[in-house]
Amino acid sequence: MQSTWSGAVFLALLLVSAPAAAGQDSASWEVTSPNGRLSLSLRAGDQLTYRIALDGRELVAASAIGMQIVDGPAVGTDAAPVLVDRHDVDEWLEPIVPEKASRIHDRYTALSLDLGQGWGLDARAYDDGVAFRFRTEMEGPLGVRSEDLRVNFAGDPALWFPSEESFLTHSERLYEQLLASEVPEGLMASLPVLAGWPDGLKVAITEADLRSYPGLYLAGTGTAALAGVLPAYPAREEQVSDRTVRVVSREPFLARTEGQRTFPWRVFVVADEDADLVRSTLVWRLAPPLRIEDPNWIRPGQVAWDWWNALNLTGVDFVSGVNTDTYRYFIDFAADHGVEYVILDEGWSDPADLTARNPDVDLPLLFAYAAERDVGLIPWVVWKSLDDRLEESLAQFEAWGAAGIKVDFMQRDDQPMVEFYWRVAEAAARHRLLVDFHGAYKPTGLRRAYPNVLTREGVRGLEHVKWSPHPTPEHNLTLPFTRMVAGPMDYTPGAMINATEDQFKAVFDRPMSLGTRVHQMAMLVVFESPLQMLADSPSNYLRERECTEFMAAVPTVWDETRVLVAAVGDYLAVARRWGDSWYLAAMTDWDPRELSLSTDFLGQGTWSAEVFRDGVNASRNPQDYRRLSVEIEAGEPFDVTLAPGGGWVARLERTPPSSP
16 A cells, blocks of 8 residues: 555646447436426446536536546446435525525435445535535545546536636636637636526536545636546645745645545536526535534624735824734724724734744733723634644634634645645634634635634635736626635725726735725625625724725625626626615626616615715716715615726615604
């Protein structure tokens, strides 16, 4: 076995093998969605394949799947499936942290196959997507040499393709749009990848329940097909800075794991219309259930963030920076505006050594002061420094009274790094700490098992404007249909200095955003993140009290979500309810738009609305906005005018009936 577990640099590419025609010994199975429209077909013969169709129309043609064990049996060739179970599920689930809704309908048809030699395959068909995964029932540990996955598209759909240069990545890519056949062979993308056909039908491809196994990527084949790629197990690592640990060489296998387990779901979210992508909760539904015995301490909320605005304060009588006085000011701002948390970002300690603390930051005083003002502090840490002293560090944070941790710069999703995420989530839960992962791969459902993991980055968010002309409004209108399909994203909105495309300059210490002020305000409703950061300086917020008071009151979790109008990369309007209040928000790309937003969901009665809209001069000065107070009857539409890169947002409260 020694030679099996060693090797030089090895990237475990998923094999790109076209399925053979079914022979005389082939067997096939099909699972169909509860509404009868969506089908996932499985066929075994010379090669195990899957096929996806909607209303009989093929979306993914017969495509190979398989897996190879180190010094053990392969699955995918000459399999002889035997049906183990077929059943229907129809139930309502109640998330601990309701990102979209406080109740989620989980309804699907499932089948389970025994493929022989210790292999099995699970498949599910939902009304909004399909998923399948391998499972093994083998004695002792095993090594996974490779996994095969091919996505042979029917036709040649357009792709939103977040291409990656290597497996060392923050997963903060732009979405290049190109036909599937135009993706260069070997060029890989992180997930989700979105495919769209000319008639508007779309499929988002991602994964769920990623545990003790490497993350999946998709690569071009030079045809209208993609092939899976996974990072192999690290053989040797090199720490090149206080925050980057690079894999120098890899083993000739993907994972060392247990012989009795399930592997990640391969997920295909199918959307009749673009709005279906924003509605999707499929990744969460496929994730493992709650693993925290008592999660009642978990408290979503907003965060005042120090790093993006470079701790720039004005009108104060102390020198601002990473010091006690500055953080007291941030705590006061948060407390005065009902903001639940403050980040202590880079600088409170040596990033490479959490015990080497900045003498200018009086941590005991700050934690005590924050507790007095009912504000939680969330220290930022580099993953390697945390992992080196995980229990010691988390115990110290708990003793200080920290609300959570922000963990950064993982930049990988090979098996050991995926295990790190689960290890931190579990350990943080024991110490009653929230977790925000930055420098992270996309969500795959960890937050369902450990809802203390409120959010993660893995998205090109607002921080990039500090050094580049991104993200643009078009990118912002692409994210809800791509990255957000996988789960919450810590984009960090709330910029108060706003610019047109011509006016914009990347200024690291005094950053500005692309698009209008209300475009930023609308993000707090449109973008899902149960730990939602307000990125700008308290000084800028205090100069703009109308906007600030509205933003600080926006919930970060929701009882109900309605998608009103939607088009990938162009525009989006949503309505979200928390308690008795409704929040409506709309955003557009660089094209000005007129939208009519239905309020049929309000039921009956009169509603009062506080509205922020782009000002008439917002196309020249994107900071121009107008605040209105209006009353509408339920069912009366809102006619919305959006400036280039613009936005619109409103809070609605039911008007009590007048006394007779």
